[in-house]
Amino acid sequence: MPLTTNLWEYVDADVRERGRRYFQHGAVRIADGDEEFVQAVVTGTHEYEVELQREEGAVAASCTCPYYADNVRMCKHIWATLLACEARGLLTGDGRDPSLLQPGEDPAFERAHAEGEDMFDDRRAWPALFAQSSRGVQYPARPQKAKRTATWKHCLSTLRRALGEEAQQRPEPWPPGREILYVVDAQRTLLDGGRHGLAMELFQRDRKRNGRWSKPRPARPSFEQVSQLPDAADRQVLTALEGTDQYYNKWSYGDHAAMQGRHWIHRALGEWLLPAMCRTGRCYWRPDNVETELLPLQWDEGEPWDFRLKVSPGQWGGPYVITGYLQRGEQTMPLSEPHLLLADAWVLYEDRVARLRDFDSFPWISLLRDQASVSVPAKEAPTLLAELFNMPQSPPLDLPDELKVEQVSVAPRPQLRVHPPKEDDRMWLPYPEWLRGTLSFDYDGVIVSQDRKSRAIYQAERRRVILRDAPAEQAALALLTQVGFRQNRQRREDDGELLLAPRNLPRAVRTLLQAGWRVEAEGKLYRQPGAFRIEVSSGIDWFELRGAVEFGDTVAKLPDLLAALKRGDTMVQLGDGSFGLLPEEWLKKYGLLVGLGNQQEDHLRFSKTQVGLLDAMLAS
Template sequence: MRWDDGQPWRFALDLRAEAGGKRWSWRGVLRRGDNRMDLAEPLVLVPGLLVLGVGRAARFDDLGVMSWIVRLRLEKEITFVEPQQDLMLGRILDEARVPASELVESMALEEIAVKPRPSLTLRTPRQNWGMAADKLLADLEFDYDGALIPAGRTTPLAVSTEVGLVIRRDPRTESAADVKLFELGFREAKDPRLDPNTLELPAKRMDAVTKELVLAGWRIEAEGKLIRPAGEFKLALSTGIDWFDLDGGVDYGGQSVSLPELLSAARRGDTMIELGDGSMGMLPDEWLKRYGLLADVGAEENGALRFNASQAGLLDALLENQPEIQIDEAFAKVRKNLRQFDGVVPLDAPPGFHGDLRPYQREGLGWLDYLQRFGFGGILADDMGLGKTIQVLALLQRRRFRRQAKGPALAVVPRSLVFNWLQEAEKFTPRLRVLDYTGSGRHPLREKFGEYDLIVTTYGTLRTDIAELIEIDFDYVILDEAQAIKNSESQSSKSVRLLKSRHRLAISGTPIENHIGELWSILEFLNPGMLGSDTVFKRYASSSNVEGEDRSLLAKALRPFILRRTKSEVVKDLPDKTEQTLYCDMEADQRRTYEELRVHYRDALLKKDSAELNRSKIEVLEALLRLRQAACHPGLISPDLSSSPSAKLDMLMPSLAEIVEEGHKVLVFSQFTSFLSIVKERLDRDGLVYEYLDGRTRNRSAKVDRFQNDPDCPIFLISLKAGGLGLNLTAAEYVYLLDPWWNPAVEAQAIDRSHRIGQTQHVFAYRLICRNTVEEKILDLQQKKRDLADAILNADNRVISGLTRDDLEFLLS
């Protein structure tokens, strides 16, 4: 027996196609290098040894599959039809340690090792199976470069003759996919009629699960429809005469969806959209979160979204830093103009303006000029006391001087501010021709509007006369305390939107009092159509939605149209203390109460001769005191009138609310504790927190400490006698003097409760004076007879003896 000392022979499998590839057969062969031998040729074939008929023996490697070798030596071949091909290959690879290279070579297959892509098929159970209708069934497979391998197999290799591959499986990736599905709520179906590897999922979880898996790169098919993630976005913005068109769409693996279709589906609350090939496209949440507002504020026009010119700022903010969006040259120019806001040039006070503008006011005038140059409306929202009215008057004077004004400007203001507008205009812009369009005798004045530069009226007058006012072309319409139109359904709001003007402007220290949705009405007046419909904006801007990026986006869109400076931002431009007298106009009921008293005391006192008048000092003091009280509030005359209207309260309460809204603190002084009690009732009604101090207060230090240190206590009501001395209230930045104290020392003491050593903020002090009352006449008299005015206000009957009959007639006139 000769021994062959060469390499061992090895068992291999040979695959042969028959009947045109419809039937296959396996045969065993022995191979050594390029030599081949039929499996039946050796006389003896045992593990480790084979013996040939010529008396030659050699080594043999059975690869541990002697059972296959024995079977094939007996049966010659194993046959199977085409559908069983991959299964049989799998069995061979599962059960035999036949080298993959040998198998691949015998079948002309390629062995690969790639990372698989999980593929999940979702379906509903068959109706007649009696399974729960709220469940979905799922089958997991893994896509190895085109070869789908079902989950659940444990063998390291799998075969796909269709794609000509032998796959080396990736157990780590497959295991991670199993774990992921479990985390998402999938569980084994446990139904004997189903494949053991079938999973089930609550149907309500489908949208969330699908979204997460598709975005993670999985292939998902639901009810026979492939679910595609959004691909590339292609958008282009073009400019028309007075509009912009945003055109384009999103690609879903070769299937395109137009922008209006996409946004319309999002508006309906859909999470997917059907594509042209029957597959489903996932709506891109992150993209829609940023651009979903486009669908609400734009209008579909010929397959594009159309926006009006006033929406340029919103478009600029929405489309910023998006390279996939192409913009035309015209919109690029609009964008440049919008962004010039950062470079607004401060302007000096125009010729004809009396006084100086502070640096921040010069910047404000530059901003107002920027708005009118580009045809925008805006909100001047500086802190109270920073001179918003003065900046607007400077703008109107500038337009008058440059002959830009085309007709008069209309200022719509609360009744309590009419006189202050007239007074400020007279002081700072005396060349402006100003008309007071209020009161019952106003109607003939409409014919003379063209002779004036500025018409001042009230919201109430506007509502009453709107039918006539809408026929007039104004150069500017200006709304002071513009939060008065925050309710878009109010008559005031509807009326101002009907007015015709070249330019529009709003003034408000608190354009947002409760929530950001209040801005819509003001901005709709300023720039019609800018924010879409009222309903859309309020839904988008609701407190639960506007957070983080959305809030930043909205702020960026509105930034060019709102200018707000706080006291702390401009403190370097302010003097330490600013004092101003504010004039109030009584409503009819309060005027009637005051006039009844005035006539009563006039008739009673002026019928006396000079000698009798000199002996009636107490009566004179009582008359003047009662008239001063009536000027403050009718409730000081009679408790039954405590709920009556008061011009001073009408001016005070909105100002207090604005100060609190801005985060500041305020002192409110009055000589009359009964007036402070009425103020307390109003503060309680409005939910404003305060402290109170009068001559009967015992725990003064505790109240002062609370006001000074508690950020939730912004208001301090103080009577003159209690608060004149010894209090340090430097937390306050505003001081209101509700009734006149023209003894300079007494008034200074009150103001200095706030403005003293330790105060680091600028202090604003306001005196409230009712027009056409004894208060105003005392102010006039003060200029002539200082001592007499002080005596009246301090009830000093020693000095009041110098009051002449002419003085009394003047005071009671």
């Protein structure tokens, strides 16, 4: 009869269902087990230890998870372990079917006491002084007597007792002949979807008297034991792995705490950690959680493998086929060959692990590893190209001759439109009077919104693709931040919307125009000034000054410029309705002309007595 037949009534139905799913997904790893005792590690959000003990017709079960600790009730981890024992023929006892499932000793608590630890005897864990009664009433501290200097014998006696307690609490030293093994858990990494990185487990093995190695078993050295390891490489690697532990054992503290059995290695840490583990000669991988042979793993020192897409033509007008592959120099590898791939991190193949460059397109790898290829009808080839190039990210693409297009790079010109908010939108703004801005880019006449999620611009009629310049677009967005714009975080559907306080608009417009932007504010186009022309004519007793500033294909004449300057404006309205930015150098040089001369239709007239001042101004 199955082990769990008479035990199901001790576990809630929903807990049994969750435990069954854990078991089916391979979350249970049996660390040690026979017919009387089983120790397992169950991995969910965290790792938890489960211990099961046969006691005649009963099974005593315990788990280190909070659910069991707080409620002393059977948890999903215990049920998953029972199912694993049932599947592997463990915990059979004397052959009789158990009829009782009862709480056992907490494995972490039991282990701590077995090592001579008692958290209640650790005086470091208690406050040095309590001056508060049980009712919460604060009493004044008792006056302290003058301290009496202890004799040297008393000092040494106290030290001897303290050092003896420390020696009793210290864990056993690392046994000679024991080695640490670093094992990549491929199945656990796949089940996690690579969200937390690469699943790495610690194992240990001991040298037998006959010179052979013992069977590897899970290792959980204490932090103090790590410092005692004979190999400096192990000390460095395990010290780095300590930082990946999400929590310490709840019954341990300080150097006596044990490391977790599984660690998640992210790309940033793995850049040097994986090569370091491989250099020890004790790095392995295993494809699943069952007791399979550990397979050796070495670090590939070569260049990264690049992911590429390939579109192949069908035969006799058949559908196009999209496949993917890895390439490094002249080498290629089908996507079906690697044992494991992690997004923009690593590829595990044969007996080695190498770096992977996927160009932020790992979903393509997942798709093509799952179904090998994608077929596209030949008549839909133009649509296929548009879809491929409109992807937010895309790897290098191999196209057949009939589908090849010209790929060009164009420097984008930023464009900004600023306008007041609509009445219905004011409720979404931090301040109702703030202006709204929209950023876009001009790529050779093609206007692309800043929030458009595409890597390129496909122009079917010209059979070309304009590659977007992501660094230039990011620099433009950074410049907007510098001049006072900020993103509207309160409306998630408008990721590209920018906000600006009205008082910052003049400074922002000037800065952006000087940077070569096209700026339109409240329906008005603003122009950057160009060349400044000036000429002087004279009569018998007068001088006339004519001048103009070019703003693209239109000009502003001197009287209009001076009138704007007199009003205190930094902009001048042009004949086509747009606005021109008054050049700062011109303002500094000719600002004094505002109070001099008589303004005529298109020029200024000065008297003969003002010629000296005018001459000095023009010569400066």
